[in-house]
Each structure stands twice: as structure tokens, then as C-alpha cells.
Amino acid sequence: MAKYVIKRLLGIIPTMFIIITLSFFIVRVAPGGPFDGEKVLPEVVKRNIEAKYHMDEPLLKQYGRYILGILEGDLGPSYKYKDHDVNYFIGNSLPNSMILGTIAMCLAVLFGVTFGILAAVNQNSWVDYLSMGLAVIGISIPLFVICPVLQLVFAMKLHWLPTSGWFKSGDSWATVVLPSVALSFSYFANIARLMRSSMLETLRSDYIRTAKAKGMKRSTIIFKHAMKGALLPIVSYLGPAFAGIITGSVVVEQVFRVPGLGKFFVQSSFNRDYTLIVGVVLVYSMILVAMNFIVDVVYSFLDPRISYQ
Amino acid sequence: MKFTDRFKKQIHDREEMHKLNKAGRNGAKNEFNQTVQGNSLSKDAWRRLRKNKAAVVGMCVVILYAIISLCAGILPIYSYEEIIIDHQYLPPSLTKTAGELMLKRQLSEMYATSWRQGRLSVTEEEDAMLNNWITLDDTNKVWNWCYEEGEKQRAAGTYVFSASEQKKYDRLQDSIKNDIQVTINSVRWVNPENGKSYKLDNLDYDTLVSIYAKALGGIDEQKVRTSLETGVNSQIQTEVKTKNSESELTAEDIQSLVAMEKDSLGEDGVQAKEKSLAVDNINVLIQNAMTKQIKQEIKAGTNKEFPYKDTETLFDDINFKVEASLKNSRRYILGTDNLGRDLLSRIIYGGRISILIGIVGTITSLFIGIIMGSLAGYFGGRVDYYIMRFVDVLYGLPYMLLVIICMAIFGTNILNLFFALAMVSWLTIARMVRGQIMSLKNQEYIEAARSMGAGGWRIIFRHLVPNSLSVIIVYSTLRVPEFIMQESFLSFLGLGVQAPLASWGSLIGDSTQGMTKYPWRLVYPAIVMTLFLFSMNFFGDGLRDAFDPQSKNML
Numbered sequence: 107m108a109k110y111v112i113k114r115l116l117g118i119i120p121t122m123f124i125i126i127t128l129s130f131f132i133v134r135v136a137p138g139g140p141f142d143g144e145k146v147l148p149e150v151v152k153r154n155i156e157a158k159y160h161m162d163e164p165l166l167k168q169y170g171r172y173i174l175g176i177l178e179g180d181l182g183p184s185y186k187y188k189d190h191d192v193n194y195f196i197g198n199s200l201p202n203s204m205i206l207g208t209i210a211m212c213l214a215v216l217f218g219v220t221f222g223i224l225a226a227v228n229q230n231s232w233v234d235y236l237s238m239g240l241a242v243i244g245i246s247i248p249l250f251v252i253c254p255v256l257q258l259v260f261a262m263k264l265h266w267l268p269t270s271g272w273f274k275s276g277d278s279w280a281t282v283v284l285p286s287v288a289l290s291f292s293y294f295a296n297i298a299r300l301m302r303s304s305m306l307e308t309l310r311s312d313y314i315r316t317a318k319a320k321g322m323k324r325s326t327i328i329f330k331h332a333m334k335g336a337l338l339p340i341v342s343y344l345g346p347a348f349a350g351i352i353t354g355s356v357v358v359e360q361v362f363r364v365p366g367l368g369k370f371f372v373q374s375s376f377n378r379d380y381t382l383i384v385g386v387v388l389v390y391s392m393i394l395v396a397m398n399f400i401v402d403v404v405y406s407f408l409d410p411r412i413s414y415q
Numbered sequence: 416m417k418f419t420d421r422f423k424k425q426i427h428d429r430e431e432m433h434k435l436n437k438a439g440r441n442g443a444k445n446e447f448n449q450t451v452q453g454n455s456l457s458k459d460a461w462r463r464l465r466k467n468k469a470a471v472v473g474m475c476v477v478i479l480y481a482i483i484s485l486c487a488g489i490l491p492i493y494s495y496e497e498i499i500i501d502h503q504y505l506p507p508s509l510t511k512t513a514g515e516l517m518l519k520r521q522l523s524e525m526y527a528t529s530w531r532q533g534r535l536s537v538t539e540e541e542d543a544m545l546n547n548w549i550t551l552d553d554t555n556k557v558w559n560w561c562y563e564e565g566e567k568q569r570a571a572g573t574y575v576f577s578a579s580e581q582k583k584y585d586r587l588q589d590s591i592k593n594d595i596q597v598t599i600n601s602v603r604w605v606n607p608e609n610g611k612s613y614k615l616d617n618l619d620y621d622t623l624v625s626i627y628a629k630a631l632g633g634i635d636e637q638k639v640r641t642s643l644e645t646g647v648n649s650q651i652q653t654e655v656k657t658k659n660s661e662s663e664l665t666a667e668d669i670q671s672l673v674a675m676e677k678d679s680l681g682e683d684g685v686q687a688k689e690k691s692l693a694v695d696n697i698n699v700l701i702q703n704a705m706t707k708q709i710k711q712e713i714k715a716g717t718n719k720e721f722p723y724k725d726t727e728t729l730f731d732d733i734n735f736k737v738e739a740s741l742k743n744s745r746r747y748i749l750g751t752d753n754l755g756r757d758l759l760s761r762i763i764y765g766g767r768i769s770i771l772i773g774i775v776g777t778i779t780s781l782f783i784g785i786i787m788g789s790l791a792g793y794f795g796g797r798v799d800y801y802i803m804r805f806v807d808v809l810y811g812l813p814y815m816l817l818v819i820i821c822m823a824i825f826g827t828n829i830l831n832l833f834f835a836l837a838m839v840s841w842l843t844i845a846r847m848v849r850g851q852i853m854s855l856k857n858q859e860y861i862e863a864a865r866s867m868g869a870g871g872w873r874i875i876f877r878h879l880v881p882n883s884l885s886v887i888i889v890y891s892t893l894r895v896p897e898f899i900m901q902e903s904f905l906s907f908l909g910l911g912v913q914a915p916l917a918s919w920g921s922l923i924g925d926s927t928q929g930m931t932k933y934p935w936r937l938v939y940p941a942i943v944m945t946l947f948l949f950s951m952n953f954f955g956d957g958l959r960d961a962f963d964p965q966s967k968n969m970l
Contacts, residue, residue, distance in 0.1 A: 353815040375823030
């Protein structure tokens with residue numbers, strides 16, 4: 107087991123390395139640079155600025171410097187916002203994104219599992235049709251449609267919830283509701299469908315029949331016996347789901363004006379703020395890779411049938 | 416039974432059997448010597464698909480969308496060239512024309528202003544209600560209420576327009592009744608000597624100048640030449656000025672820059688510019704003359720039926736087609752947007768692009784995925800190892816983020832969009848094809864093909880890929896909506912399709928500004944897009960169930 111964990115941990119290093127290298131070179135290959143504004147800078151000024159950020163050095167040397175910086179935990183200065191470095195931006199905005207993502211994830215799992223179990227237990231009843239209908243809607247409606255529609259209906263027409271803002275910037279707690287619901291919707295749908303099918307399969311298996319034959323209570327069978335086995339596919343779905351939530355947060359943060367990492371990402375890509383782009387990609391991929399790792403380890407704990415090789 | 420009868424019956428039976436054998440293609444028989452009718456996989460799947468109502472409905476909707484977007488060019492919708500800039504933000508209406516809607520908007524605006532000035536008599540409660548709506552940002556409600564109340568009071572005679580209001584009202588009424596939109600098409604010049612007709616662009620400079628001079632009322636050609644020259648000069652001057660708007664230039668600097676620009680264009684370049692200026696001017700002249708003529712005819716009381724189409728001749732030898740319609744008699748079923756563009760036609764043209772991207776993107780990713788997957792699956796060993804490790808690493812990347820970077824940095828055009836999306840979406844297909852091929856490649860018929868001397872590529876593309884096609888087809892139908900979603904996601908962020916082109920995503924993205932005031936701009940594209948994704952998903956699910964009935968209760 108320990109061997110497996112170590113092997114997986116070592117496997118993370120090349121992946122991260124590839125991600126950093128790829129994004130580092132992609133952003134620099136492109137035409138235009140961070141200092142190409144509307145105004146053309148005098149040659150001397152431009153050269154001075156480039157010297158300050160070591161951009162006059164050969165590309166490989168810059169790359170080596172950047173990698174060394176990352177090893178020390180320094181993501182470099184931002185090229186666009188003169189007084190701050192990338193660490194500052196990420197430190198400020200990452201917690202907001204994390205809060206949003208975690209709430210959305212919890213909502214999705216909680217409701218998805220509940221609806222999935224209800225649908226499976228009452229197969230072919232109205233409960234089943236209702237929750238599966240809801241799930242199909244959730245899968246078909248894209249996130250960027252749900253966000254403005256929720257905003258229009260619940261904030262602007264019914265005035266139940268605030269339109270935009272973030273509770274940390276002084277707005278009310280209710281600002282969290284709409285973005286997290288919007289973000290969780292399609293994952294809720296997927297989890298509900300997954301839960302239903304795996305629950306149906308489990309309920310047909312032999313050990314459930316045995317438990318029934320022994321005269322166990324229905325609730326005990328469902329919650330103690332069937333649910334454990336049926337949850338396994340959900341756990342393995344959480345990895346890709348988290349990746350989707352990260353990408354989705356770009357839209358949600360833009361629509362609901364949440365001061366999170368996603369907003370920075372799009373902005374910095376337009377600004378050609380090289381270090382900020384690579385930094386944000388790095389953080390996102392770290393989260394993603396860590397999440398996949400955790401899911402794999404947890405999965406092998408939960409399912410003894412899986413071998414660790 | 417007589418012997419002959421028995422014999423006849425026997426013959427008859429045999430003939431029947433023969434027919435049956437012919438019907439079953441290879442004449443397979445079961446243990447009771449009955450012919451077994453063979454059924455192909457696709458036939459079987461079609462039979463199962465037809466039973467699935469949701470899938471059939473989905474398929475019909477998808478086909479409908481496909482037909483509409485294919486026929487977009489010939490549908491009676493207002494194309495981009497016929498925008499009327501006055502028709503901004505008109506709400507959707509089935510019955511009312513653009514003019515009526517504009518009138519209603521103007522009236523509600525007037526009544527709302529007069530409510531603020533205290534000229535519209537309202538009770539205290541109503542006043543509070545209106546103020547409350549304003550604090551809630553429900554301007555539309557305020558306007559509607561004011562309009563109804565105002566109309567009621569005007570009809571009852573308790574409300575009278577002020578002089579300026581009356582003037583505004585009259586002017587709008589007049590423009591609704593009389594404003595016409597004149598479009599000039601296919602302008603051709605007929606050479607009076609030989610009767611041949613030419614496009615204006617294809618004429619030489621001197622002929623153009625003489626035509627232009629004639630159109631201006633027969634003035635001196637030399638004057639026309641100088642005016643064209645100065646026109647082009649000022650064109651270049653403005654260009655130079657906008658290019659160097661940052662640095663402060665003296666008049667002399669500009670002069671020298673203009674001269675430089677002209678030098679670089681050369682004699683021919685300058686003349687080409689003068690030519691196009693002349694053509695534009697002639698077109699404007701024709702348009703103005705036609706508009707004037709039709710307006711006069713209206714005033715004189717000739718009842719022209721609108722919309723009206725005709726071929727006319729002006730300035731002796733210029734032929735053109737003219738189309739005239741009442742500007743404000745248009746109907747916008749789904750409303751208009753901030754530039755007066757018809758939302759219906761934008762949705763249709765946008766859908767065209769979205770669906771196209773979905774299909775072409777899927778085909779591209781299929782192409783890459785099938786090649787990579789079949790290479791890995793068929794050759795195995797080291798090739799398989801490297802390809803699959805590569806796929807694994809790519810799977811670990813947050814690829815949507817890389818796509819966003821690519822789009823932001825390499826520029827947002829459709830080709831880049833295809834490229835970026837296709838690059839990241841072949842992974843799953845490659846894995847799937849590899850699995851299929853690995854399970855197929857040890858079958859006897861592959862062995863047979865190989866022993867007959869078929870090469871690797873032939874075996875892959877003639878035997879292996881066609882046999883895994885059903886899985887690939889099913890997967891790709893589920894892939895199309897995902898592609899559309901990704902494209903729209905990028906367009907929503909402003910990184911995908913750029914104006915004047917539209918896609919469903921960019922329409923929704925544009926609509927997020929001013930959502931409360933103009934909700935139709937969000938609602939209709941959202942409904943249209945969701946309906947399509949819905950049907951595509953149902954259709955894909957149905958196809959999967961039809962091709963692989965065992966998967967029914969799985970995800």
C-alpha cells in the first residue's frame with residue numbers, strides 16, 4: 107500500500123513538469139508581449155523593463171530561472187500589475203475559488219447521491235422519472251446558460267437573492283448560494299445518474315438477496331449494505347468532476363463577480379501576463395492532480411478488490 | 416392422395432423452400448431445417464431505435480435544426496446586410512410591427528417623464544409602487560404601467576401632450592408611415608455603342624470618370640478628376656492620422672507622411688482607390704435619387720405596393736435592381752439586439768456555426784483518435800506503450816485551461832478554435848478504438864486476411880475500423896453536443912467566434928449585459944440551444960441503447 111502511494115506521488119512530478127513547461131513555452135511563442143500597450147514605448151525604456159524582468163536573457167535561461175523560483179515557492183512578479191507578485195494574487199483569490207468549489211462539490215454529492223438512491227429504490231415510479239428528468243436537464247443545459255438564467259430569475263425578477271458579489275468583500279452570506287448552485291448543477295445530474303445505475307446493479311447482487319432472506323430491515327439493507335458498494339463509482343467520478351468544477355468556475359466567477367482565480371485567468375491570458383498565466387495554470391493543475399491522487403488512494407482503501415500494483 | 420398430387424406438392428414445397436433460401440441471403444438453416452432470416456446490426460439497431468420514443472423525437476428535432484441551418488440563406492429572415500439601426504432593442508412580438516413597437520416605446524418614455532414631472536395624475540399608492548419598482552431595477556414594469564395609464568388618461572381627455580411632445584409624436588408617426596428602405600443591387604453600366612453591360616468595378620478609370628460626371632449632372636470631367644484626387648488624399652490623411660494618433664504631428668509632417676503613403680501605393684494603387692471611391696459615390700447617388708423619386712411618388716399619391724421590386728435605369732445608361740420597403744413595417748418575432756439586428760436570424764445563423772463546429776470538430780477528433788487508437792491497438796508493444804502514456808499525461812492536464820490560453824494568445828478565429836478543441840478531444844476516442852481493436856485483432860477473419868497477405872493498414876481500415884464503427888458512431892453523437900458546449904463556452908468568454916459572426920454561446924454572452932431590461936436576448940438563444948442539446952443527448956442515448964442493449968441500465 108505504502109509502495110503504491112509513493113509510486114503515485116512520484117508519478118505526479120513528471121505531469122506537473124510537463125504542464126509547467128508546456129504553458130511556459132506556449133505563452134511565450136505567441137506574438138505580442140506583456141509590455142506592448144497602446145502606446146509604443148521608447149526603445150530604452152523597453153530595454154530597461156525587459157532587463158528588470160530578465161526578459162533579455164535567452165529563453166532557456168529564463169525557463170531555468172523560473173523552475174528554480176518555483177522550487178523555492180516563488181511564482182515570480184506579475185508583469186502587468188507592477189507592485190504585486192503572482193503569489194500575492196493567488197494567495198488572495200484562491201481561497202475564494204476553493205470555498206466556492208467545495209460548497210458546489212458538497213451540494214452535488216449530497217443531492218446527487220440522495221436523488222440517485224431514491225430513484226433506484228423506487229425504480230420506474232414517479233420519483234425515478236422526476237429525478238432522472240432533472241438529471242437529463244442538468245446534463246443538457248450548459249453552465250453559462252444556467253448562470254445568467256438563475257441570476258435573472260432569482261435575483262433580478264424575484265429579488266430573493268443578491269445578483270452578484272462575494273461575502274468576503276462585505277456582501278451578505280446569501281451571495282454564495284447562486285454561484286454554488288449553478289456550479290453544482292451538472293455534477294449533481296451526473297452523480298445522480300451514476301448513483302442510480304450503480305445502486306440498481308448492487309441491489310440485484312447476491313449479498314443483498316442474502317440479507318433480504320435473513321429478514322433484515324429494508325432501510326438497513328439500503329444504507330448499510332447496498333450504499334457502501336454503490337458509492338464506489340461516485341468516488342472515482344469525483345476526480346474528473348473536480349476538474350470540471352475548476353473550469354466551470356471561470357464562467358461562474360465572471361457572471362457572479364466572485365473575486366476568484368478564474369477571473370484572473372482569463373484576464374491574464376488577454377494581458378499576456380506570462381507569469382500570472384503560468385502561475386494560475388500551475389495552481390489549477392496542482393489541485394487537479396492532488397484531487398486525482400486522493401481519489402485513487404481513497405478508492406483503493408474502499409475497494410479491497412483493487413490491487414495496488 | 417394420388418401419386419401425382421403428392422409429387423406436385425413435393426415440387427411445390429421445394430420451390431417454396433428455394434424461395435425462402437433465396438430470401439435468407441446465405442441460406443442459413445437452423446436445426447429444424449428452417450431458413451433463418453439474417454439481420455444486419457444496423458437494421459436491428461434501427462428497429463430498436465424506433466421503439467424509443469424520446470430518441471425518435473430527439474432525432475426529428477436534430478434533423479429540423481439541420482434543415483433550418485442549411486436553408487438559412489433562403490429563409491425569409493432579415494440578413495445582416497439589411498440592418499436598420501433605428502430598430503434597437505425592440506421586444507419580441509408576433510403581431511406588432513417595428514413601427515408600432517417604437518411608437519409604444521416612445522409613448523411610455525413620454526408618460527414616464529411626465530409622471531416624474533407630475534403631469535400624469537397618479538395616486539399616492541401608485542406613486543410609491545412606481546418608486547419601489549425603480550429601486551428594484553424593474554424599469555420595464557414602470558414603463559408598461561406608465562404606458563397603460565397614460566393611454567387611458569389620454570383617451571379620457573385628462574392628459575394632453577405638451578407642444579414638444581406632440582411634435583415628437585407627429586414626427587415619429589410620419590416616419591413610421593413614410594420612411595422607406597431602398598436597396599440597390601447589381602448595378603451595371605450599359606455601353607451605348609455595343610449594348611454590352613459591365614459591372615462598375617470592372618470598368619477602366621476614364622469611363623468611370625465620364626459616367627460619374629454624367630451622373631452629377633454633366634459637369635466637367637476635369638473637375639471630377641480633381642475632386643476624386645482630393646477625396647483620396649483626405650482618405651489617406653485620416654488613415655495616417657489614426658495610425659499615429661499617439662504622437663503629435665504638425666501639418667507638414669502629415670503632408671510628408673501622406674506623400675510617403677502615396678509613393679508606397681504607387682500610381683496604380685492611388686488610381687484603384689480613386690476608382691473605388693467613384694464607384695461608391697455613384698452608388699450613393701443612385702440610392703439618393705431613387706429614394707427621392709419614390710418619396711415623391713408617395714406624396715403624389717401613386718399607390719405603390721410595398722415591398723416593391725423593380726429594375727430601373729438612371730443617368731441614361733446605368734441599370735440596377737431596386738428594392739423598396741416601408742422601413743418600420745418589419746416584424747421581429749424574437750426581437751432585436753443592441754445594433755438593431757433581428758434576433759431570429761442571429762439565432763439561425765449562430766446555430767449554423769455552432770452545429771458546424773460541433774460536426775467538423777467531432778470529425779476531426781474522430782480522425783485523429785481513430786488513427787492513434789488503431790496504431791496503438793494493432794501494433795501493440797512499444798508503440799502502444801508510448802501512445803498510451805502520452806494520452807495519460809494529456810488526460811492529467813486541465814485542457815480547457817490550455818485551450819483558453821491558446822485562444823487568447825494565438826488570436827480568436829474559427830480555425831484556431833477548431834484546432835484547439837480538436838487537439839484535446841481525441842483522447843477518449845483513441846482509448847476506445849484501441850480497446851475495440853485489441854479485442855478484434857485476434858479473431859479468425861483477421862488471421863485469414865493476414866495469411867492472404869494483407870498489409871497492416873489494409874487490415875486496420877478494411878477490417879478492424881469498420882467492425883468497431885458502431886461504438887464510434889454512438890460515441891460521436893454524444894460528442895457533438897459536448898463540442899457545441901465547449902465552443903459556446905469559449906464564445907461566452909469572448910474567446911470563440913467573433914462578431915459579426917455569431918454562435919449560440921456568443922449570443923448568450925452578449926445578452927448578459929442589460930439582462931433585466933432586455934431579457935429576450937438571453938431567453939431565446941438559451942431555449943434554442945438547450946433544446947438542441949437536449950435532443951442530441953436523447954438521440955445519442957437512444958443510439959447507444961439501440962446498438963448495445965445491454966448498456967441500458969448503465970450510465
